[in-house]
Amino acid sequence: MLGQKLAVRLARDGWQGGPAEVILHDIGFPTSGAPAARRIAGSLSDTGTAQQLAEMRADVIFHLAAIVSGEAEQAFELGWQVNMFATWNLLEALRLERAESDGLYCPRLVFSSSIAVFGAPFPDRIGDDFMTAPLTSYGAQKATCELIINDFSRKGIIDGVSIRLPTICVRPGRPNKAASGFFSDIIREPLNGRDAVLPVPDTVRHWHASPRSAVGFLVRAASLDLDRLEGRRSLNMPGLSCTVAEQIEALRDVAGAVAVARIEPEPDPAIMAIVSGWPCNFDTRRSNELGFVAETDFAQIIRAYLDDDLVPGGT
């Protein structure tokens, strides 16, 4: 989802003053709806695919691929293979591409990490030097990739940065297996005239940014002077800390009581257990100073969805 939005934005805005040549890689592509761009289908678990991508010598690589949190929790081996080993395969292919040619190729690599690298208990606001103690396999896989990307960067093989995205909200499309999906469902489904399930109490506090902000983070990370990071290449992205009750009040302000009535509380202990281990507030002075910007109230996040993603009368 973020990859598609990013490709559309790069095609529209170009890159560093010129047109952007965008190459998409995924395990497969929908027959319609994807942006017009060169496409490579294949799995990074296959070293041949990783090599094929490395040989293209992209200036910037956005590595967004992942099995989502709920699925990685259910499919332990698959989660590690896709979220960690496939990343290793890509980096190793880049290392070999560099070694086997002129030794000069060193692409910017922007890795979409996650606040799931953190696990409870937390300080009131998580700072940039707080430990990564993930409580999900997804978070552990992201944290592992960060360490590997940092070491490949330290060695000059890539120029990498890991940006720890807030929960992306409002996520377009339909409900998926991400344990965080309900944060979007309770806004998107009512705005589309459908019912939504709320599996946690409305006192749950969480850390959000819109897809529009997330694409902005990726673009900013692609052009940032990474020497400013002084070797600490994992960045907590800015976001909005708010409760589910505050989300619902913003929905009421934007779309009225009819929309709010579409939300059906249906407590799910498995989701609650996962969410209770997630962080809900950050001190992001470092990323703010580096020029990353997010929404400051939840109504802005809803309006970004209405502007960018709502298809009137559509699904």
Add this chain to the structure above:
Amino acid sequence: MLGQKLAVRLARDGWQGGPAEVILHDIGFPTSGAPAARRIAGSLSDTGTAQQLAEMRADVIFHLAAIVSGEAEQAFELGWQVNMFATWNLLEALRLERAESDGLYCPRLVFSSSIAVFGAPFPDRIGDDFMTAPLTSYGAQKATCELIINDFSRKGIIDGVSIRLPTICVRPGRPNKAASGFFSDIIREPLNGRDAVLPVPDTVRHWHASPRSAVGFLVRAASLDLDRLEGRRSLNMPGLSCTVAEQIEALRDVAGAVAVARIEPEPDPAIMAIVSGWPCNFDTRRSNELGFVAETDFAQIIRAYLDDDLVPGGT
């Protein structure tokens, strides 16, 4: 080295009130000098060897194997393969052993991690919730293994704990490729009538524990109730914070000026660069409360070497 000392201690003291059956695994064994115990030779990079070890269903597994820091820095690919992927192979073999049999096998796994998981800049004393931002491949590999071990433990596949060892000093034997080797060399070599090279200024502060203490950490970690860790299974071990000058003064107290005169300053920018990124002081309240104990002055560390390792007239 630690593995041999641990095996000797387990053979001597037994385990949980009875005799200990000790099985050693390594890529190879010396023809003499190793403790009497069953031996398995082979590489954990070979999944067959990992499976063979898993099928033995040990109650406790001490996983100490590693390429040392200096070598991992020089041999990038080899370091990751041995220090990270071989650990993965072992854990995966344990997972399959459990899955393919009664689903009950869940060994205690004690992993020797390192303070090299931390990288500068540091607070005055590093606490247990400080970020892992390693500045060497060795540190990155250890930090990665900690995350993987934590996730396998959270899933109930193993009951794992990672203990972050201080620099082990005085290390017996001869100089090796570890970048930290000189901390031992400047004590051991003079005590054996040989010259030693000091590649850093004597103002360098570092974090030490004797091999005897390190074996004590491993044994303590093997019997500890890990529920007390509340899911945070990486522990900074206690140690002694002192400068090279303080080490040298302790050597003077124990062995006199003749010994100190054996130390030859010979600055090495490569070693200084690595060491300057290492931590030198910790707040270890958590491991102290859990019953881990180390030396409190450097003369104790020298005396532990004299008691345990010095071979009068030997090498």
